[in-house]
Amino acid sequence: MTTHDLLTALFSWWPFVMLIGAYLLATRFLRPRSTTEIVELYKQQIAETRRTNDVLERIAATLEKRSLENSAS
8 A cells, every 4th residue: 555545545534534533523512511400391391382283273273163164165
């Protein structure tokens, strides 16, 4: 294996190595710091999901009401 082959291999793998490095840094620095943060994030997600469900139920009820009104006339 010549030096040229080694450099070619390093340059061809460089983007992949950088991608893995960026992933490792992101997972290390962007993760929640403690289990209480994780629990709090889950609680926030549940609250947001409930709000979304309430809005969707109101939309569905309004559409159903309109559909019944249109079919009655």
